[in-house]
Amino acid sequence: MAPMPTLLVVHHTPSPTMQAMLEAVIAGARDDTIEGVTVEVRPALAATAVDVLAADAYLLGTPVNIGYMSGALKHFFDQIYYPVLEATIGRPYALYVHGNSDTTGAVRGIETIATGLKWKRLREPLSVVGEVDAAVREACRELGATVAANLMKN
Template identity: 70%
Template sequence: MRTLLIVHHTPSPNCQALFEAVVFGATAPEIEGVRVVRRAALTATASDVLAADGYLLGTPANLGYVSGALKHFFDQIYYPCLDETRGRPYGSYVHGGSDVTGALRAIETITTGLGWRRAADPVVVTGEPGKADTEACWELGATIAANLMDAS
């Protein structure tokens, strides 16, 4: 069985709505043979990353950057996982009040350094999430999980 690790920082109802949609997509009934593990960014470890076959990253955009919690996650796992996780697929979603450009750039830069492969376009949401936003997050979760299912 393949493992999808969802690493998220979910400090607000808006982020919670996106996180839940991602989880529902990743655990949809048509997804078979993929175990979904959810970890808050401050508790996710290098062991979690090494045990997973793909990743979904969720963060608010804080002061034009990823949350401190997601940055802490990357700081903790970067070198222990650098050589072992190259080529693994990932997806991401970012919520912000307005501009999320810096957060997206940070995720892209860090995952490029890790050698991870972006398997879906990021979902970007500003303001209160609407139906289209949660549907996009559902699709993101389903896409990344299906990518792992097909790789089994």
């Protein structure tokens, strides 16, 4: 029997806003209708190349800090980039970001790194500016479910 596909959620969650988004993403990824997918959740400062190599898809979450991804997510990429470069080509990823005014720089930076890794963007990034309300939480839940369901089909 083949092992279940694994979704790795790598996040930096320093605020209640990011916590609400993370919880909704995880709830979506672990929805009862999605079967046969393991969801692993790692803080960006704790995620390793071993975690990345063991996963079949990635869901990344970060706040926008000074117009860019968090230092924690950048550290994650710095640690895993070369060790996983060849082995993870073509793997799907998705992204959620939150900023108080603009998310453009963070999204661009992450997409540039993912392009270098040759990861395949599964869908448009979920980019949130301002308050996290019920609609944003639902969008996060849908994002998690979409990425996990994509693994279920494979």
